[in-house]
Amino acid sequence: MRYVLVIILSYFTLISKAQDFVISENDSTITTEYNDGKLWAYRHINNYIVSLTCYESKDDYGKYYQIQIHINNLSSQNVTFDPDDVNASLIDKNGDSISLQVYTNEEFQKKVKRTQNWAMALYGFSAGLNAGSAGYSTSYSTTYSPNGYAYTTMTTHYNPNAAYQANIAANAQISTLGKMMADERAIKEQGYLKKTTIHPNEGIVGYMNIKRKKGYNLIVNIPLDGCVYSFEWDINKKK
Structure with a gap:
């Protein structure tokens, strides 16, 4: 034995x-x-x-x-x-x-999932901000007046395709993270009495x-x- x-x-x-x-x-x-x-x-x-x-x-x-x-x-x-x-x-x-x-086992799984949910919420918020700003870009141009002074102009551009692709990538990352968290819970459950x-x-x-x-x-x-x-x-x- x-x-x-x-x-x-x-x-x-x-x-x-x-x-x-x-x-x-x-x-x-x-x-x-x-x-x-x-x-x-x-x-x-x-x-x-x-x-x-x-x-x-x-x-x-x-x-x-x-x-x-x-x-x-x-x-x-x-x-x-x-x-x-x-x-x-x-x-x-x-x-x-x-x-x-x-x-x-049930109590520990709830504890793990509660911590993971907080981490997922923070990650989702961060990913959403990054995806939302991905479609915007800023360019600067400088012109000169006849008297020699320089003027800088800032222009903001929006690319809907870039924003769409960034949103797809963010959702894929969130989905992957969710699966990793689920796999970790399953691993921790193995062997738990x-x-x-x-x-x-x-x-x-x-x-x-x-x-x-x-x-x-x-x-x-x-x-x-x-x-x-x-x-x-x-x-x-x-x-």
């Missing part, structure tokens, strides 16, 4: 900063190991192994604590993993616990994003079949 996990995780390419796992004394349900440079914690309770790694991640849409989760069902019955049940909290410098938002039924002797692996705030310890709780699999990470240490 560990070998399969290593192969699957090789598909996740991220720029990130890893965190340290906090191990409680005499906790026999937990083991740790490194896979592809990342520290993984495995918690084995009842007939399930829930594994997790945590690191900071940054992209055009914000900063997150990104967690990769692997769940292996060793029981003889189906079990359903629901991302809505995953919760996280942060221990701050005063020792207080702060609840953090764990983005479901969704509600899934896990059959006996099968497993799932994927990731989720948690809204980032500064603190000392990050606690992630993954409820599964009536049991909560808890993982604590030291996020204060500098790498």
